Amino acid sequence: MSIAEHFDDMSYGLSPESDAEARAWLARHNHSFGHYIAGGFTTPDASFQTFEPATGKPLAQLARGSAADVDAAVAAARKAQTAWAKLPGPARARHLYALARMIQRHARLIAVVEAIDNGKPIRETRDIDVPLAARHFTHHAGWAQLQATAFPDHVPVGVIGQIIPWNFPFLMLAWKLAPALALGNTVVLKPAEYTSLTALLFAELAAAAGLPAGVVNIVTGEGDTGALLVDHPDIDKIAFTGSTEVGRLIRQRTAGTGKSLTLELGGKSPFIVFDDADVDGAVEGVVDAIWFNQGQVCCAGSRLLLQEGIAGDFIRRLKRRMETLRVGSPLDKSIDMGAIVAPVQAERIRALVAQGVAEGASLYQAAIDLPANGCFYPPTLLTDVQPANVVAQEEIFGPVAVTMTFRTPDEAVQLANHSRYGLSASIWSESISLALQVAAKVEAGVVWVNATNLFDAAVGFGGRKESGFGREGGREGAYEYLKPKAMAGRKPRPVQPQIAARTASASDFAVPAIDRTAKLFIGGKQARPDGNYSRPVLTPKGAVIAEVGEGNRKDIRNAVAAARKADAWANTTAHNRAQVLYYIAENLSARATEFAARISAMTGRTTAKADAEVEASIDRLFSYAAWADKYEGTVHNPPLRGVALAMNEPVGVVGVICPPEAPLLGLISLTAPLIAMGNRVVAVPSAPHPLSATDFYSVLETSDLPDGVLNIVTGEPQPLAEALATHADVDAIWAFGTEALSEAVERLSASNLKRTFVDHGRLTDWHYPSAEGADWLRHATEVKNIWIPYGV
Ligand code: NDP
16 A cells, blocks of 8 residues: 555554563463562462453463451551551652652553553553553652641541452552552552452562552452451451442441441443533543443443434434444554453443343444454444433443433433432533533532543542542542541440439429420421320439420431422522521520520539530531631642632531430531531431420521421431431431441441441540531532633
8 A cells, every 4th residue: 555545544554562571571470470468479379360351361360369368468457557657758758759650660561461451452551540540649649748737637547458440450559559558558459350460560569669568468359358358357447449239238348347438439420511512522522431441430421411402413423433433452552442351241231232222222333343352342322212221320331322312401410410320420511601500510529521531639539429438539538548636546435324214202292394395396397206206304313304206217207308308508608508507606695594404404414514515515506607618629730731629519418316415515516517518407316315406496496597407306316317327318327326326327328328427336525626627527528529621
């Protein structure tokens, strides 16, 4: 062919990357690897075979992690943790920086091994995965350097178990390791069974970079090795990325153990195109949204929502673009899509697409060549998809986009949020006001405006709803590997004494007070409990001073419905929320003596102590009124042409189980931060001393708090907590009480993966300054990172 003909034809030739170095590395290891524990590789006694996705050929033998292996790795991490945490931040920073430099020096080897092992194109591993992994280590070297001044009131969590999936093996390792190590934790990491090679290569490089033994340990294996890590009693935190199904299981397995947990799970993210969008730009965006990494991306823009007027034209242009996509060897530098990670995944994609078509979707796959061998699946578009179709609901985790249409921005938001997931969203419009208006309304942890799949170490990543909880990256992600100093060393809460009600004696001939049974407080109104039962409120000596309603499951349902109806509170200005909190404080202050007397009567505490509790409660309300317009977001400056607005959004409807002690201060300390941030609350007050809460109704009624923002259901904490934890329309639960309460709340919250904040039966001193402030507000908010184009 002549040069002129090449210019006419413009077709791609082969552009193979050499795999010689990578194959030599495998050969040096005899294609067989042990675990990396305490700074050295073990000799495996049981192993399994991995395969090369692009060819189907055997690739390596990996050790199958047993209980003894996990024990050894956790012991090594534990042994190293104290010394690692004691290293001054700048010394840890040097280690992280050395790891970043090591990654940069061996970037091509890592990129090639990753492409071979996972099947993803070298173009992506070379230009995205590996450079971004290095960036994570340099960025977090910075947090180590600044730790003492940036996080003075926090300490490392301890030994972390990290479990990662196969879609971004090396990048996920960096996302997980860099913040954990930077802030003084040590790690046992389990890579995915299909793709462990770059983790083992990293271990080798880390050892060469002088990382102390035991700081990072890598145990390979299958799901049951991951389960051993999750269940290990000497792990302080599990950080997991993977499927929602396994995430839910891990939530249940760790319930009540005191282990911290972050979950980065699945998604079904909307890609919304308005009729004023740059259509060609958006078409190219779809390529990056769903055909990047063969669509095996948790935040893939897999649901294309197109405004009706442009839908036909958009789909036509998209199909034309699909015809030019190239699928082939991951080591060919000019292909767009490589291989699917394993035959079982390809089969899952095929089955879901077939089911979608059976449910009415129309299938389009461009007539492009696929390699004859290996595990490949073509770029796929499904149109005529109804929102209830399985392919619109389930995460396919493959190169399959589904399209739906909408007419108005409100309808787009409704469709976007019609999912149990809430990981990310991509919004395309040339109108910045429309894009940002929609960005505020979509339920997602990450939103890209006129872009998609942008990531950076400085910008938090993570989801809402069943996409999991916690953030990775940036300052918001750093907190996931730290705990407040004030939380350490709390004592167990003393067991509440069982007081028997005293019956009237022959000498009790006083005129009875006019009977007044406190009701529940739901939707701004006092409501009789559904079951029509009451419970007595006793003095410490057992005398009945009043009765309150015995709330049940139905009352919780009514309270949650009232809270949901009050969603507008989330959109009132922070100034407004502050004013309401000041007003509540003012009205409480006017009745301070009466509230103190009530505390004394219920608890038997001295007047001075009761006065102090009321005073502290008023002060706390003032503090959160002050915080309401000061706990603001951040603007991240990633090394891209744009900024990310990290907005603190309310979590939603939150159930609060108040501690038995401090009947007024406990209630205020837990509900005020939530209300200040725009959440709606269903609170269960102190079980033995509920009258401070029921007296509080009349303060609320005169304080301009909109109906339904704070609902109060008196009764037995455990069953009411369980009703809240299993309720599908509750977004989070804060529970302070017994260990059993914490366990039940964490376990049952797995139903829809609610955020939980529990004390595991440990006592908080509500009068301490640490019982209020930013650590509490962090639990009351979710960070949404909105990436917007900015600058030149
Ligand atoms: P999993 O969630 O099963 O795997 C993720 C990680 O968890 C892997 O390291 C896995 O080990 C490990 N694991 C599996 N079971 C357990 C367990 N019981 N306890 C502890 N760890 C466990 O995802 P799959 O790889 O099986 O993929 C299945 C589906 O999940 C995909 O089709 C996709 O829909 C979704 N997925 C979503 C991801 C996301 O980022 N959102 C990432 C990966 C998958 P091993 O690999 O050895 O099984």
